[in-house]
Amino acid sequence: MTRLQRLIPASVFCFVVVPAYAADTAQDWLLRIHRAPQVLNYEGTFVYQHGGRLDTMRIFHRAVDGAVTERLVSLTGPAREVIRTDQEVRCYLPDQKAIFIEQRRLGRNPFLGIVPDRLPDLEQNYAIQLGGKARITGRAAQQLAIRARDDYRYGYRLWADQETGLLLKAELMSDSGKKLEQFMFTQLNIGGAILDSMLVAHTSADGMAWYRDNEVTDGGPTRSWRAARLPSGFKLFSNVLRRLPRDERIVRQLVYTDSLAAVSVFIESADVAKSDDMVEGPTSMGALNALGKILDRHHVTVVGEVPVKTILMISDSLVPESRP
Template structure:
C-alpha cells in the first residue's frame, strides 16, 4: 500500500547530495494518507515513549468502528495509569495514592503531537523527504524526515510508516548534533484486533478516575501593551494569547513545534535565571526587572535564550 501511495505522489528528482532520497511535493496528500490510516485501523501493541519526563512503556489497544475511535493505554512501568479515549472524550484512571493534577499531560497515543500538526503550515516551513526502508517492531517501514526549509535553528522530525498499512510505528525528534532527543515507538504491534485484549480486563485496586479536560483557550488582553517578542525564529506565528492572573501566556507555532511563553510578575522570592533541556524541550527562565519570562518548547536552548533575552518592554 505504501508503495502505491508513494507512486501516486509527485516526487522530484534526486540531487547528488541526496542519493537514495526523494522529496515529496504533495505534503498534504501524504499526511492525509497516513493520518487516516493511523486513526482508522484496528491494532494492539506495546508502545515505548521517552522524552522530558523519562521513559515509560504502555500497552495500547486502538479500535475504529462506524467512524469513531476507541483507545486504551495502560502504563506498564512506574505509577499505575490507564487512559481511556472514546472519540474526543478522555478519562484517566490512577492507582491508589497518586497525586496528579486534573490537567496533567497525557502520553502521546499514538504520537498525539503528530496527529494535531497544522499540515498546511508544515508544508510552508518544512520539506518532507522519503529516506529509506527500515524495520520497526519486526515490520518493514518507510522512514520519512521533516527538514526545515529556512535558516532558523529548529529540529528535524522523523516518522516511520508501516509499509503495508501506513500506520505510524515510530517518531523521533533529532537535535542539531543529530542526537535523538525524544522518541515514541511500537516495540510490538498486531493488526486486526477488534476485541479488547485480556491484558486490559483487570481493574486497579482502589483506583480513582477523573475526566481529562484541558484548559479552555480564551484570547483576552493585548500583552503588547506591556511587552512583546523582539525575536522569534522564522516561520513561528502567534497562535494563542491569554491573560493568566496578572501575567500572560502565549503559544507560538510553526506548524510542527509549539512554543509556550509565560510572563509573570515576581511576587515573593526572587527567581533565578535558568536554562536546561529536558528531552527535546528547552526550559529557559529569565528575570527582567519585576517580571519573570519562562519559555518551554522543542527548540534549541540557545534559541530559547535569545527569545527570552530579546523581549521588548513598553
Template sequence: MTRTRGIQWLVLLCLAPLAAPAEEAIDWLRKMDQALNTLNYQGVFVRLRDGQVDPMKVIHRVHDGHAVERLIALDAVGREIISKGEEVVCFFPDSESVVVEKRSGHQPLLGAVPALSDEVLQNYLLSVKTGKSVLNRAVVIVDVTPRDHFRYGYRLWLDERTGLPLISQVRGGQGQIIEQMRFASIEFPDEIPEAAVQSGIDVTGYRWSYPGHQAKQTPGKVEQAWRADNLPAGFVLATYRLNNQPQASQPVVQMVYSDGLASVSVFVEKPGPDEKPQSGPHRMGAANAYTLLVKEHLVTAIGEVPPVTVRDIASSVVTGTTINR
C-alpha cells in the first residue's frame, strides 16, 4: 500500500487527525516485515503462552536472496523446525519422526508477529511511540488495536535500527497478553554458514511423513461448495480449495477468510465410520478452534482470533452452489 493510499483510507474512515501516526506505524510494520525476511539474524527468544514458557533458538540465514530459518527448542527433547522455500520440516526426536509440510504463506516461524496487508486500516487502529530500550537497543512501540471484539490486537517493540521485533505480544480485548515472544539475545552477523541452518539431529531410523504433499488440490469445478454465511465485518474469502487426502472418502474442503491481518481457516470433511468427533471450542495460545457437525460433515474453524470469531464462522457454514475456478 502506498503512502497516499493509506492516507485516503484514513480520510474515508473519518480519522484524518490520526493520518500521520498511522502512516508512521505502517512504515514501521513494513520495515519489520523486511527485517524478518531479508536480514541475517540469530538469537534466543522465549515464547509464553497458556502459562508455559518455551525457550527457543532461531537462526535466520539469507543467501543470494533465499532465506532459510531454523528453530531449535532449548529443552530436554530438542525438537527442530527448518523452513526453506515452500517447505517446513519438523524434527521430533521424542517420537523419532520427521514431518515435511508445505508452507502456508511466507511468515517467519517466530509466532506472535502479524502480517501486513492493504486492508489493515479498515479493521485496526495503528499508533507508534518511543519505548524503553530492549537488550540495550533503542526501540519503537507499534500498537495494532482492533476496532471490534472479533480480532486480537498486537503490541510490538521494534528495533529502531533494523525493524526486527524484539518483543511481540498478541493482546485480547482488555489488553491481556494472550501470547508473547521476547528475545533474550540477538545478533546480526554479516554471514551465517549454511551448516548453521541444517538440522543437528541424527535421523537414522526416523519415520518420514509428507502430509502437505499428499494433499492434492482438485482442479476445475468445485461441486457442492460450502460457505460461511455470518462473517465478522472485514473478513472476506481469500482461498477456497478441495484437497484430496489419503485414506479419506471425500476431498477436504478448505476455506480461508481474512481481514487483511488475521485469518481463519475452515475445514469441512466427512468423518470416518469409526471416528467420534468432539464438538465445541479448543485453544492453544493465541489460536482458537471451534468444531461442530453440519449435515454429517465435520466443520472446524481455526485461527489466531478470539473464540467468538471461530464459533460464529463455524456455526454459519452451509452448503452452497457449484463454483467454477
C-alpha cells in the first residue's frame, strides 16, 4: 500500500421511504439525494469505474432512527470488505492480512460529497440544472447536471430515483466533458429488512493485523497551517491531527471543500516522514490528483478529486500561521 493510498480515507470505497414530495428545483433534488441514505434500507450491486479500473461491489445499507450502517463487499479484483457506520469505517484487506479502522470525518456520500449546510452557496461555483427522465436498473430516474463555473473543480451528471431520491448513477466530468469516474447500480432493492447478519464482516479476522487511524490532540506538527489562496467557494472544513495506521506517525490534516469537491492537505515533520513512500511531485490516480513536496522542514501532501491547477494553487499558498 502506497503512502497516498494510506492518506486517502477508506471510504473512497429501512422500512421508511423518503417522502415523495414535489422536488421542483435542482437543489431540492440534491437535498433528496443527500437525505435518502439516512432513511432508507436497500441492498444491491453497483459498478464503480475509475482510473482505468472497473470494480463491482455488493452493498447492504440500513437506516434506523437516523443511525446508518452499511457493508460493502468486492465482487471483482482483490477481496475486500468495508463496514461503515456513522462513527467509523472498517476495511478488511485479506491479501494484506490487515484491517484498517478510521473515524468518519466528513459524513459524505462516497461518490457525491454534499455538505447540506452550504447548498445555498453552491450555485456561485456550479450551474445546476434538471435534465430529463431516464430508467436506471429498472427504476424511473430524474437526471441532474452540475456544471462547474470555472476549471478549478469538476462537474457531475446525476440520476436520482424518482420515488425515493436515492442516487442510482453518477458521473464525474472534466471541464472538457470527459467522463472521469462513474458509479451505477446494476441491481437494487429498496425497502424491506436488512438483517444484522448482512451488516457484519464475513472476512475472518484470524491472523489479521489491526491498524487504527485516529484523531489525536497532541504530537506531530505543532504549527497551525493555512492555504493563503483558495479557489472561489473553497473553505476550511476541518483541521485535525491524525495518527496514521501501521507506522503510527502523526500528521496534521486540513480539509477544504466547496460543498461538493474536497481537498485534503497532510503535513508532517520532514524528520519523521519516510522517504521510501512519500509522495514527491505531482501524481494522479484517475480523477484523483496529488502533489507532495518539502516546505519549511515539513513534508506536505495535497490530494483531492479536483483538477491539477486546484492542487497547485493550494500547495503553492500554504503558510504556517504561527511557530511553536
